[in-house]
Amino acid sequence: MIPENPSFHAHHSPVGALASFTCGAHGAKGGMGLELSGPYQGDISVGYQDAAGTLNLLPLFADNDSSESERYVEGSLQAARPQRVLKDVTREYLWATDRISAPGVTFEIVTPFFAIPDPKYATPTELAFASCPVVQVSVTFKNDGTEGIRGIFALGIDHRWSSLGERTNGTLTGAMSREEIGFATQNEEASCWMDFDPLSALNRKHSTAEFLLGPTAGLEIYVPPGEERTLEITLGFFKAGTATYNRAMSYYYTQHFTNLSQVLEYGIACREEYLELARERDEELASSKLNDEQKFLIAHATRSYYGSTQWLWDGSQSVWVVNEGEYLMMNTFDLTVDMLFFEMRFNPWTVRNELEQFVNRYSFYDEVFDPADPETLYPGGISFTHDMGVMNHWSPATRSSYEVGGLDRACFSHMTCEQLTNWVLCAGAYLSKTHDEEFLRRYRHILVECFTSLQNRDHHDPAQRDGIMSLESSRTQGGGEITTYDSLDHSLGQSRRNIYLGGKMWASYVALEKLFELSELDELSKEAREAASLAAKTLTEGYDPNLGYIPAVLEEGNTSAIIPAIEALVYPYFMGLSEVTSEQGPYGDYIKTLKKHLKHVIDTGICLYEDGGWKLSSSADNSWMSKINLCQFVAREILGFDFGKGQFEADRAHARWEREGSKLSACSDQFRSGVAHGSLYYPRIVTNILWLREQ
């Protein structure tokens, strides 16, 4: 699709390398970065020097007048610095291809993605191909003039470069820095240079093309008058050795490649295969029945997801980590459950891998208490941490980096009940699609423990249960738990008696009913069904006819209206339990009530912004794109809503929030009135992969 405004940053990332070539916003810095919480702050120079000596560049850099050379010597090495920013820039933004063009120059950045083969069963050849940390780029120069021009691609960084030509005895033409990032071509017409900046290089008065003191390295190709030339470039990333702390792990690709120049050679050799896979993805999204803004949102979300992925090797097996965007928390569980649908589409083994990590190292047992009497503790049960660490620092076993004790329903409190539902729901989705009997056998006891734990958070006395959470974890030390909506008000931020989390408890019981049935644990299956019914009943009865919706929190007279009341319907749907989400099914009343609820909050506009975008809570200006996209799917596909032209209005609003409200942060999650204010550079928005399932 062609975005109405081409100026916005996007991730361009290999799979699992926690690496990104971020660029796209005009007049902004960008570049190749490893393990960063935002775009690399360098200058990208793509364009050509015309016959008059003027350098014509795409606007992929932040213009400034100073040159690094001024640190060494007064004045600059060339008298004039004729440079012009190309106008009439357009952009074609496909699922795996980002094409930025101006008259005479087309810059194409290709990031293929595909099913990552399960490392437990795949061949080394397949795994090398899937893990190779490269991005494919090309620049096509069209010379309509009567004199030759010089096409260039260059990166200005904060460090220094080595020559790949020197390193590979001429096999590659290009440069690498710290043996961590690099770019190369085998185009025989191309040459490489290094200098302070592109103008210094192209107008150099000295004779040393590779001037090693310069922070800018580039490729150059001569384009004769009337002709066209394409510079095929492979970008590569590499981080050798131990990559994570407290638990020493390396990047998985180091099992297949020993260094960056090898990665680049491989990337070049397999270029056509990678491009073909990208074309398949491009075609798939383009030919879907979605509107253009929906296609934009999917393409944008997908790029941000891969930019946060980190495929590690712990010495004996693969460890899959998705980092939490700008925060770089590792495998934040309340993101995992949202990215579940994307991973299940492409590589279910990553879901299995995450679930196993949570059980093996990031599970724990707690007790619970009634908030009216925090001193008296009752049995709780198993649950899971919010995350596994931050910025490559694994947190100690049974602890997250995020959660602290002693807070009452405030940001950084524990999310114990929600993470418990997340393990059940991920396991349910995983098992329903894969029928992985070994997994079910191995973790059946965990499912049983989860069931007990869920019920204990409702009430220790079965007679007093109503299906949703009422008791708090002892980990809060007398405080109160929160949900994933941590920076929102209590309408979505508080866990207990919350209808959003209540919905996830209902869905967890529904999933457990099914999983116990598969495990031939019939009694438990029946109990789970009863618990689900109880939850559905409580939520249904929460409906307030005077309000016209179910208030967000079923206590203390809360009257907020929230869209995510409907969120949890996605899990039984995804598990293929169509009767569960049917108005004619066992939870028919609940489903009908949710329809009424959603119709009211949308039709009255209390959960809409003026631009038509969705406002998750009527009482907070803090809306999360991943959840909006998920709830849109639930509304349309499960609850059968047709928003008419309101649909495109909302999609356009959301796309503009990303393109304009999050212009410099690639895809972001949290927006305040259309402006990203948190959860920047974020992976979670791939919930919108679900849209491709819509009929």
Next chain:
Amino acid sequence: MIPENPSFHAHHSPVGALASFTCGAHGAKGGMGLELSGPYQGDISVGYQDAAGTLNLLPLFADNDSSESERYVEGSLQAARPQRVLKDVTREYLWATDRISAPGVTFEIVTPFFAIPDPKYATPTELAFASCPVVQVSVTFKNDGTEGIRGIFALGIDHRWSSLGERTNGTLTGAMSREEIGFATQNEEASCWMDFDPLSALNRKHSTAEFLLGPTAGLEIYVPPGEERTLEITLGFFKAGTATYNRAMSYYYTQHFTNLSQVLEYGIACREEYLELARERDEELASSKLNDEQKFLIAHATRSYYGSTQWLWDGSQSVWVVNEGEYLMMNTFDLTVDMLFFEMRFNPWTVRNELEQFVNRYSFYDEVFDPADPETLYPGGISFTHDMGVMNHWSPATRSSYEVGGLDRACFSHMTCEQLTNWVLCAGAYLSKTHDEEFLRRYRHILVECFTSLQNRDHHDPAQRDGIMSLESSRTQGGGEITTYDSLDHSLGQSRRNIYLGGKMWASYVALEKLFELSELDELSKEAREAASLAAKTLTEGYDPNLGYIPAVLEEGNTSAIIPAIEALVYPYFMGLSEVTSEQGPYGDYIKTLKKHLKHVIDTGICLYEDGGWKLSSSADNSWMSKINLCQFVAREILGFDFGKGQFEADRAHARWEREGSKLSACSDQFRSGVAHGSLYYPRIVTNILWLREQ
């Protein structure tokens, strides 16, 4: 000594770790950094929380109102942020101890240095002690009040921390980030915390002391009313694995320590030994007869030197590198020759190591040409590159990162003739002090080649030689060579017929005469003496009675006056050849002329700034502290000048240039009218170690 103004940045570094805990300037960022070209940009919090809850801190941070916590949640976690910057800060700046105090708090940073044992002969125990990358710190809190206070030391960084208590099963209390930097204590009264910032930690509403999401980690100690407590802290640095590119080398300390917590444990265990060595150095400088500003300059220079040192291991032996301050070029040879005197005092083996590296990998053979006829090439000979690489990227053999071809006496041109003199002069100094017969035997042929090469740069026809350089290296590709004063005008920047470089050629011939004599190469020794005489004669005859000095360049009517005309006298002096620098000796006329020269340029003020500081060239506002300090030594100790009260005036001016003109860049080299404008954060100023030799 007590600097008149305590607000300036200083390096505090272990030996050979290219690491620094930079701090000292008030209201400025600082912290622990590895391999940086300037101070780490973090916040250092040292002070105490008083009974009223106010945090009183030394001004070692840049004040701002935002907290990292705002990235996660609106508003901050505590309502008020009562914080006060302590006033009446004083500083005691000794050779190895930097003591920053305010009422109630004394912060002491101790950086012992000593003879690094020769790794060829020393025991592992000695080498572990010398290479251990630690800095010793202590904070003493004196509580004169009637209620308890909480003393703290904390670092705010751009990354996240792990708990050392967790990692070492309680052996250490402290934190580390990325397993690269960390701090620890074994004080049993101390506890560790992590949080967004010190105020969040000290006023935390939650109960998790080590909140892993926070970028700040600190130590805390309770100080009862009327009592005093000292927090003894060891700072440690560690970079595991391969540290340099193109040629894979690791830090030498990795041969003795496997990780950061081990380094910290060792540093704590040996703390008293380190402190004792620091006291020895402190005492040595304090008891010298130098004035306070001279003591300041030596202490400041020494810290900057160690901050740039990098002791590597190439897999079979030690490799000594000194990085070029902010530029991070590796073993820049024209710095090596200045830092020679410092290294010869403490560890001559590092000089040997550098000389061997230059021969083995960074030497080459060129041809030379007359600038009037660049096309006709004549035999040149051996010489050496400007440097060995930049920012841990080794440059290819026979190439520097800095030098490029095709430039005529402009910055980044080749320094071939000067680097040739530098090898000879370093070798002369090394051999004269160590009597290392094996080195002499092994490199005798290099000395012979250097002699030939030096003469060929004078003239290929012996009859036309006059002892100084006239021909240019073919590496300049028709351009012209420069000297180490690369960003100065031709008075010091141009090589050929320059009296500064002419002096170094003279000194090289003098050195070779001696070394050939030691090698029983009597004929060559005689030839070298003749060449030295010729050079001295040419330089002496260059004296212009109308000007009152020898003009800087003996061609084209140049009339600049330069102080470094006298610089090269230091080499024969250092080699113990006292007759050579005597007015009664074989070069008596030359020595007398240089005295006349210097007297004139100082007495007339053409080489002075208004503040009494030295101006190296009458025609350029670009004066280099390392060279000023060196020439001051030559003037006083060799030429017998007594500057009376002008001496202290100059020293105070130079000290102020560093403290005020280079306040945020630790010790710098290039100044323009007292303000540092290049060569910041620089190691070279240790030429002033020579002052300690003065009678």
